[in-house]
Amino acid sequence: xxxxxxxxxxxxxxxxxxxxxxxxxxxxxxGSSGSAKTVFACQFLAEGIRQAGENGVFVTFEExxxxxxxNMAGLGWDIRQWExxxxxxxxxxxxQTDDETVMMGDYDLGALLARVQNAVQIIGAQRIAMxxxxxxxxxxxxxxxxxxxLFRIASAIKEMDVTAVMTSERADEYGEIARYNVExxxxxxxxxxxxxxxxxKRRRTIEILKFRGxxxxxxxxxxxxxxxxxxxxxxxxxIELKQKSSNTRITSGNSELDLMCGGGFFRDSIVLVSGAxxxxxxxxxxSFLAGGTTxxxxxxxxxxxxxxxxxxxxxxxxxxxFEQMEREGLLRVVCVYPETAGLEDHLIRMRxxxxxxxxxxxxxxxxxxxxxxxxxxxxREFVIGLTSFIKLREIAGLYTSTTPSLxxxxxxxxxxxxxxxxxxxxxxYVEIFGEMHRGLAVLKMRGSMHDKNIRKFTIDExxxxxxxxxxxxxxxxxxxxxxxxxxELDRMQDLFQDDTPLSL
Amino acid sequence: xxxxxxxxxxxGRTLRTERAIFTLQRLxxxxxxxxxxxxxxxxxxxxxxxxxxxxLATPTLIRELPLPRRRIxxxxxxxxxxxxxxxxxxxxxxxxx
Numbered sequence: 001x002x003x004x005x006x007x008x009x010x011x012x013x014x015x016x017x018x019x020x021x022x023x024x025x026x027x028x029x030x031g032s033s034g035s036a037k038t039v040f041a042c043q044f045l046a047e048g049i050r051q052a053g054e055n056g057v058f059v060t061f062e063e064x065x066x067x068x069x070x071n072m073a074g075l076g077w078d079i080r081q082w083e084x085x086x087x088x089x090x091x092x093x094x095x096q097t098d099d100e101t102v103m104m105g106d107y108d109l110g111a112l113l114a115r116v117q118n119a120v121q122i123i124g125a126q127r128i129a130m131x132x133x134x135x136x137x138x139x140x141x142x143x144x145x146x147x148x149x150l151f152r153i154a155s156a157i158k159e160m161d162v163t164a165v166m167t168s169e170r171a172d173e174y175g176e177i178a179r180y181n182v183e184x185x186x187x188x189x190x191x192x193x194x195x196x197x198x199x200x201k202r203r204r205t206i207e208i209l210k211f212r213g214x215x216x217x218x219x220x221x222x223x224x225x226x227x228x229x230x231x232x233x234x235x236x237x238x239i240e241l242k243q244k245s246s247n248t249r250i251t252s253g254n255s256e257l258d259l260m261c262g263g264g265f266f267r268d269s270i271v272l273v274s275g276a277x278x279x280x281x282x283x284x285x286x287s288f289l290a291g292g293t294t295x296x297x298x299x300x301x302x303x304x305x306x307x308x309x310x311x312x313x314x315x316x317x318x319x320x321x322f323e324q325m326e327r328e329g330l331l332r333v334v335c336v337y338p339e340t341a342g343l344e345d346h347l348i349r350m351r352x353x354x355x356x357x358x359x360x361x362x363x364x365x366x367x368x369x370x371x372x373x374x375x376x377x378x379x380r381e382f383v384i385g386l387t388s389f390i391k392l393r394e395i396a397g398l399y400t401s402t403t404p405s406l407x408x409x410x411x412x413x414x415x416x417x418x419x420x421x422x423x424x425x426x427x428x429y430v431e432i433f434g435e436m437h438r439g440l441a442v443l444k445m446r447g448s449m450h451d452k453n454i455r456k457f458t459i460d461e462x463x464x465x466x467x468x469x470x471x472x473x474x475x476x477x478x479x480x481x482x483x484x485x486x487x488e489l490d491r492m493q494d495l496f497q498d499d500t501p502l503s504l
Numbered sequence: 505x506x507x508x509x510x511x512x513x514x515x516g517r518t519l520r521t522e523r524a525i526f527t528l529q530r531l532x533x534x535x536x537x538x539x540x541x542x543x544x545x546x547x548x549x550x551x552x553x554x555x556x557x558x559x560l561a562t563p564t565l566i567r568e569l570p571l572p573r574r575r576i577x578x579x580x581x582x583x584x585x586x587x588x589x590x591x592x593x594x595x596x597x598x599x600x601x
Contacts, residue, residue: 091555092555092558093558093560094558096558099566099572099573099574099575100572100573100574100575101574101575101576101577102574102575102576102577102585102589103577103578104576104577104578104579104580104581104582104585104586104589105578105579105580105581105582106520106578106579106581107561107562107563107564107577107578107579108515108520108561108562109560109561109562110514110515110516110547110548110561110562111513111515111547111554111559111560111561111562111564112559112560112561113515114515114547114548114551114554115547115551115554115555115559117551118551118552118555119555136560140561
C-alpha cells in the first residue's frame with residue numbers, strides 16, 4: 001500500500017513535500033518560539049477551506065479561539081465567517097484560568113478525544129490542526145499517561161480518515177526534534193520550522209525531516225509570511241528541474257552586441273552584466289528593454305538603485321522614451337528600495353508583479369543592491385529562486401551587477417550568481433596612457449559561439465557603440481594593465497590571424 | 505450549609521470509571537446527605553457537554569457549587585484528598601493540596 005498525500009495548498013509546500021502531507025496521518029510541526037507554528041496550523045485549515053473545499057477542526061491548547069481569530073485576521077483570514085459557514089470549528093482546550101484545578105490519581109484524555117471526534121463529525125472535517133502539544137503537556141503531569149493517550153489519539157485520527165497537523169515546541173534550532181520526548185509516538189512525519197538569526201538578519205526556513213514510507217525534498221527551504229497569503233515556501237531546487245531551453249534568439253537591443261553573442265540572446269536565458277559604477281550597465285538594461293518594445297514585447301524593469309525620474313531621464317539621454325513605452329502598455333518600471341523588506345518578501349512581490357504583468361523580458365538593475373540587505377546564503381537563494389521563476393515563465397532576463405572596485409575585479413555577488421546565469425557580459429574601465437576607455441567582453445554564452453575579443457565601446461546620445469578590440473594592452477579583466485610594444489604587436493600579428501572587425 | 509452541585513465526566517464504563525463513581529457516591533452520601541446533586545456525564549454520549557465545560561481528561565469532577573468552581577482530575581482514589589478538594593475536610597476546609 002502506498003501512502004497517499006493531501007495537497008495542503010500552502011504555496012510551495014506541496015513542491016517540497018512531493019505532493020502534500022501524508023493523508024490520514026499526523027504530521028508533527030516542530031519549531032522554536034516565533035517560528036510560525038500557529039500560522040502553519042491555521043493555514044493548513046484555511047487553505048483546505050479556500051482551495052479544496054475541505055472543512056477543518058482547530059484544537060487549541062494554548063491561545064483562546066478569540067486570540068487566534070484576531071491574530072489570523074491580520075493575515076486576511078476571516079475565521080469567524082468560516083465558523084458561521086460551518087467550515088471551521090474550534091475545540092477550545094486552552095487553559096481555563098477561572099477554574100481551580102487539582103490533579104489526583106489516574107486519568108485519560110477520553111474527553112478530549114470525544115470532543116475532537118464530535119467536532120469532526122459535526123462539520124464533516126477532513127483536516128485537523130492541534131496547537132500546541134507543549135501547552136497540553138505542561139498542564140498534565142503524568143507523561144506516561146499522556147504518551148499512551150497521544151498514541152490513542154493518533155490511532156483515532158487514522159480511523160477517522162482525517163489528516164492532522166500537530167505543532168510542538170523545540171528549544172534549539174538545531175537540537176532535538178521536540179522538547180518532551182513523547183512526540184515520536186505520534187510522529188511518523190516531522191516538519192521543522194526555523195527562525196534563525198544569521199548575520200543580524202532573521203531567516204525563516206522549513207525542512208521536511210521525515211515522512212515515513214514516502215518521499216520528500218531534503219534540506220531547508222526559505223519561507224516568508226505574506227499578508228493575505230500566509231506562509232509562502234520558496235522551493236529552490238524543486239522548480240529548477242522543470243526549465244525548458246529555447247533556441248530562439250532575441251535582440252539585446254544593440255545590434256553590435258547581438259553579433260558578439262552569435263546572433264542575440266536566447267529567448268529564455270538570463271544574462272548577467274557586470275561592471276563598475278558608470279561603465280554602462282543601466283544603459284545596457286535600457287537598450288535591452290527598448291529592443292524588446294520595438295518588437296512589441298512586454299518589458300518589466302525592477303530598479304533597486306535609481307528613482308523613477310532618474311531612470312526616465314537617463315533613458316531619454318540615450319534616445320529611449322520610457323514614458324512612451326509605458327503609455328503603449330509595453331513597459332512597466334518598478335522602483336524598489338532593497339531596505340524596505342526582506343529578500344524573501346521582495347522575491348514574492350517580484351513574482352507577483354511578473355505574473356500580473358506577464359512580460360517577455362525582465363531587467364533588474366542592479367541585483368547587487370539586494371546583497372546589502374541579506375546574508376550571502378540568503379542572497380544566493382534569492383537569485384536562484386528568482387532565476388528559476390523567470391525561466392519557468394520562459395522570460396528573458398537581464399541582471400546588472402556592480403563590482404566594488406573601479407578597475408578589474410569581481411564581486412561576491414558574481415561569484416554566487418555567475419553559475420546560475422546563462423551568459424555573462426563584462427563592462428570594464430580600461431586605462432590607456434592616462435585616458436579612460438570602456439571595454440566590453442562576452443565572457444560566457446551558454447549554448448552558443450561568441451566573440452572572444454575585449455572590445456572598446458563608447459556611449460553617446462544614441463546609446464552604446466561597440467568598436468574594435470583592444471590590441472596593444474592586456475590584463476584588462478584583472479585591472480592590471482600591461483602595454484605591449486608596437487614592434488612586439490607586429491611580431492604577434494605574424495603569428496596569429498588579423499583582427500576581425502565587426503561587420504554589420 | 506451550602507448545597508453542592510457536582511458533575512462527573514467519564515469516558516465509557518470502564519473499571520476506573522466505576523471505581524470513581526462508587527467512591528464519589530459514597531463520599532457524598534456520608535458527607536452531604538440530602539444537600540447535593542450529582543450528574544454523571546459520559547463524554548462518548550454527550551461530547552457537547554464536555555465541549556461546553558472544556559473538559560480534556562476523564563475522570564474530571566467539577567464542583568459547580570458552591571463557588572468557586574473547582575476541577576478535580578483523576579480517579580478519585582485518594583478519598584482524603586478528594587474531600588479536601590471539595591471543601592468537605594473539616595480539618596483543612598477549602599484547602600487545595
